[in-house]
Amino acid sequence: MGLICFLTGFYLVCGCPPDWGFFGHRMINRHAVYAIPAPLNQFYRQHIGWVEEHGVDADKRRYASPQEYKRHYIDLDHFETEGKPLLSPHLQQEIRHRLHLFAVTHQRDTLALTSSWPSFLLPGQEDAGEVWSLGPFLTLWDTLYANDPYEEQWMVEMADLPDTLFGGKKPASWTQMIFADSFSIHGILPYWLEINQKRLVQAFIRKDIPGILRLSADLGHYIGDAHVPLHTTRNYNGQLTGQHGIHGFWESRIPELFFEEWDLVTGPADYISDFRAWSWALVRESHSLVDEVLDKERQQRALFPEDRVLCFEDRNTQNLLTYCPDYARAYALSMDGMVEERLRSAIHGIASAWYTAWVDAGQPDLWKELTPLPVPEEPSSDPASASPFGRPHE
Numbered sequence: 001m002g003l004i005c006f007l008t009g010f011y012l013v014c015g016c017p018p019d020w021g022f023f024g025h026r027m028i029n030r031h032a033v034y035a036i037p038a039p040l041n042q043f044y045r046q047h048i049g050w051v052e053e054h055g056v057d058a059d060k061r062r063y064a065s066p067q068e069y070k071r072h073y074i075d076l077d078h079f080e081t082e083g084k085p086l087l088s089p090h091l092q093q094e095i096r097h098r099l100h101l102f103a104v105t106h107q108r109d110t111l112a113l114t115s116s117w118p119s120f121l122l123p124g125q126e127d128a129g130e131v132w133s134l135g136p137f138l139t140l141w142d143t144l145y146a147n148d149p150y151e152e153q154w155m156v157e158m159a160d161l162p163d164t165l166f167g168g169k170k171p172a173s174w175t176q177m178i179f180a181d182s183f184s185i186h187g188i189l190p191y192w193l194e195i196n197q198k199r200l201v202q203a204f205i206r207k208d209i210p211g212i213l214r215l216s217a218d219l220g221h222y223i224g225d226a227h228v229p230l231h232t233t234r235n236y237n238g239q240l241t242g243q244h245g246i247h248g249f250w251e252s253r254i255p256e257l258f259f260e261e262w263d264l265v266t267g268p269a270d271y272i273s274d275f276r277a278w279s280w281a282l283v284r285e286s287h288s289l290v291d292e293v294l295d296k297e298r299q300q301r302a303l304f305p306e307d308r309v310l311c312f313e314d315r316n317t318q319n320l321l322t323y324c325p326d327y328a329r330a331y332a333l334s335m336d337g338m339v340e341e342r343l344r345s346a347i348h349g350i351a352s353a354w355y356t357a358w359v360d361a362g363q364p365d366l367w368k369e370l371t372p373l374p375v376p377e378e379p380s381s382d383p384a385s386a387s388p389f390g391r392p393h394e
Contacts, residue, residue, distance in 0.1 A: 022059070023256075025059070025221050025224055026053060026056060028220065028350065029217060030055075031264050033045055035267070035347060040354075043366045044216075050213050051213060051216050054218075057217060070184050072187070072225045073189050073236065074186065074188060074231075076284070077232075077235075077287070077290075078186045079186065101179075101182040102177070103178040104171075104176065104178065105174065105176040132165075136164070140156075140165065141179045154178070154180075156176065156178075156179070157176055158170065158175055158176060189231065189232075189283060190280050197356070199215050201357045207364050207366060209366070223346060226346075228250075228251055229250075229287065229290045229293045230247045230290065230293060232283055249328070250339060251339075254328055254339050257325055262343070262344075264340075264344055264347060266344055271352070271359055272352055286342070289342075296335050299334065300327065308327055309327050310323060
């Protein structure tokens, strides 16, 4: 997925294999290396080919791991509509706890348990029912989640639950309890950025070169995704506004056509004093651009005849339908260089995150031993012959 993946959204428009679009994430990881200050730049320049090539591993994992897709986006407008409080930037578990959904099966019905933080009420007995403490249920859920984090719903037979969970009064008519995650299915991108950054710091402390490279490549990918406005909204592919395909148009087709015209040189990386705040500011900045991304495309489409919006183009021995170059240029110009700016910002942000992790680890002298070490490969996948988990446009 990614802006700057510039990749798979375009796949749906042109029908071409998704590999070609991996160019985008590889490119921004490579450019990020050149923004790292000395002496750390010596280390990354020696391994520039690796962090470039593996900048797409996170996308490939979406064909093997059903949990991966959630890490590339967050639907801020699902949580933060008018009148709702902003999401807490604290770690994912805290938010998942507050956005839980617990239910039970009673005879043939499924009954939702009513949660009044921090307690439970029996269904239909909100005024007079027994009250249970929520804490033990959350503890049990954490255990279920830790044992099987790839699920979105966990079912436990009542016979397997301790009576103490219900204050010694387990309802005899219930047969099953259901724990559901109603949070992470809407994306965990900013939380995942923080988790990856902490892991990268630990890899630097251990001087674990394979780990440093793998986590650097992945962190670069996720930061690239965080710069894409459409990775922050439920309307991620224009499907809610009749603009299906805009995701790939914005992040794939426009960079493919015009990146050679862009200035991708950034200043040197900066130290990020508060990575959590930085991550959330980045995601919210991207989200602030969503309306412009959609509105400008709608305006341009009204100005162009249909046969100048979509054109056939020869690609890899196939004649495929994609967005016309003139239309793409008009759309890009109408956004006043937004795609170029987000790409350049991603490059600088990635370099700054890598540099910050190294500083926070005590600035280990990795460049004194510049002998490449073998780096374990990620599980291979064949995107051309498999379907990714998660959102269909990506």
